[in-house]
Amino acid sequence: MLPPLMTEAPLLTLLLLLLISVVTSHYSSSSPSPPQSSQWLPARATYYAASDPRDAVGGACGYGDLVKAGYGMATVGLSETLFERGQICGACFELRCVDDLRWCIPGTSIIVTATNFCAPNYGFTAEGGGHCNPPNKHFVLPIEAFEKIAIWKAGNMPVQYRRIKCRKEGGVRFTIDGSGIFVSVLISNVGGAGDIVAVKIRGSKTGWLQMGRNWGQNWHINSDLKNQPLSFEVTSSDGLTVTSYNVAPKNWNFGQTFEGKQFES
Known part of the structure; x- marks a missing residue:
């Protein structure tokens, strides 16, 4: 048995509620809070x-x-x-x-x-x-x-x-340190929000690998990434992500610093 037809007024109300819900969810997921604040x-x-x-x-x-x-x-x-x-x-x-x-x-x-x-x-x-x-x-x-x-x-x-917001000259810098399969990356000279909340690294023989925060803005991972060009995906606290492909060449060594893309400031 088919349900009774809805009257025009309740149907209009339901459509409006659905539209508000869609607009609200789209805004919250795509509009992170910026670090800029005019309040002293x-x-x-x-x-x-x-x-x-x-x-x-x-x-x-x-x-x-x-x-x-x-x-x-x-x-x-x-x-x-x-x-x-x-x-x-x-x-x-x-x-x-x-x-x-x-x-x-x-x-x-x-x-x-x-x-x-x-x-x-x-x-x-x-x-x-x-x-x-x-x-x-x-x-x-x-x-x-x-x-x-x-x-x-x-x-x-x-x-x-x-x-x-931070205004920095040049790109985001990646200083690679560690030993063996332990890789530590210091991320510095970051524009935009300035602080980093997530980092991924990728070699030519791997997919994207999530790094963990070691301390401050030093990030680490246990993975054999030698003899591979390295790419980085960096996410700042305002939710923006910058991806720098093949920042470090195949023959990179520990102790070297490389420069990638910069956040907009």
């Missing part, structure tokens, strides 16, 4: 003075020599609340000095890349010396960056920050 948020900032050139080498994101990696002194270490266990490495922030007419340089701001971690010090409270303790949002800057927005005597200074 409160935080605090301190600085360190690089008395030894080795102070510009290393860091919890694994970029090594920051000058050679192209970051220079436009870098920042983030407190635990902001660091996101290293996923935020490579993201860019704009900072400006606020609320202190004695020390702030009016009308100035700086753009820095997250390259390091400011560890908590639980020997002090968050209000009494533990600058990077949760829930504090704290930035630690090289003095060269700090002095672009404030006089160094400011010390622990109130600032405002916002996440912005």
Whole structure:
């Protein structure tokens, strides 16, 4: 027995609901949230003075020599609340000095890349010396960056920050390290969102292989990829993916750096 015919009004309502559902699902799946934010948020900032050139080498994101990696002194270490266990490495922030007419340089701001971690010090409270303790949002800057927005005597200074897109010269860089079948790849100089959430690698004898985050922006896999040109598929935190084919030639070696495509910024 056939069901009774629907009246015109309920049928129209059903069609509208179906149309809204289709439009909504299409939008949510194809429109990731961008890292750019016009909203300024409160935080605090301190600085360190690089008395030894080795102070510009290393860091919890694994970029090594920051000058050679192209970051220079436009870098920042983030407190635990902001660091996101290293996923935020490579993201860019704009900072400006606020609320202190004695020390702030009016009308100035700086753009820095997250390259390091400011560890908590639980020997002090968050209000009494533990600058990077949760829930504090704290930035630690090289003095060269700090002095672009404030006089160094400011010390622990109130600032405002916002996440912005990264603008980098050249392409995304892939530094290959490891030994034997263990392959580690440091991904740096990333434009757009700046931080990477997923990486795949492919040799000429393999399909696409998912890499795991080792630490910071170092990614690893156990696979024999020697004597094969290597391609990379990199996904940033805003959901965009860039694929760089045959970045490393067949005769690549550990310790070498290669350049691929860049994200739009």
